[in-house]
Amino acid sequence: MSRPTAAPETPGRATEPREQGTPPVTVAVRRLPHSAGLPERVSAGSAGYDLRAATGAAVRIEPGARALIPTGLILGLPSGYEAQVRPRSGLAYRQGLTVLNAPGTIDSDYRGEVKLLLVNLGRRPITIEHGERLAQMVVAAVPEIAFRDDDTLGELPVAGRRNDGGFGSTGQ
Numbered sequence: 029m030s031r032p033t034a035a036p037e038t039p040g041r042a043t044e045p046r047e048q049g050t051p052p053v054t055v056a057v058r059r060l061p062h063s064a065g066l067p068e069r070v071s072a073g074s075a076g077y078d079l080r081a082a083t084g085a086a087v088r089i090e091p092g093a094r095a096l097i098p099t100g101l102i103l104g105l106p107s108g109y110e111a112q113v114r115p116r117s118g119l120a121y122r123q124g125l126t127v128l129n130a131p132g133t134i135d136s137d138y139r140g141e142v143k144l145l146l147v148n149l150g151r152r153p154i155t156i157e158h159g160e161r162l163a164q165m166v167v168a169a170v171p172e173i174a175f176r177d178d179d180t181l182g183e184l185p186v187a188g189r190r191n192d193g194g195f196g197s198t199g200q
Contacts, residue, residue, distance in 0.1 A: 075164075094148075095156070127144060132144075
C-alpha cells in the first residue's frame, strides 16, 4: 500500500514543513455549499486543524445547553486513520465552550457531514457565527488490534504498583 501525500495547505498559512519528518497524509474533503472553508493549521507546529462553523444564521447556545453545529465538510479519511475533534483551548477557557464528547471520533468509513457537538459550560449565552473557528481536528493513525483472553491479569497485586486502584489511586 502506498502512503498518501499531503494536499496543499491554505496559502499564507503554516506552509513550512514539520520538524518531525513524518510523511504527510492526504485526506479527501468534499466542501458542501454552506462550508466556510477547509480545515486549516494556523501555525507550523499545530497538531490540530481548525474547523469552522457552517451555519446559515447565528446560533445561540444558552448556558448548560448543547448544539450540533455543521462544518459543511465530508471527510474521506484513509483506511487506518481516524480524526479526533477536540475543543479549542481559548474558547474553553474564556467562554466555557467545549466539545461535549471530546475527543469526538470520526471513523475512516464515515461519509456524512462532520458536525460539532458543542456545550456551553459558561455563565453567559454564546453566539456562534458562520465561519467562526470552533474546534480542532487531529488526524491519527489507528493500528489494528488483536485482543486475547488472559485470565491471569489482575490476580496478584504487586506492592507499589497501581493494579486495580482506579480513580485517584496514584495520589494528588
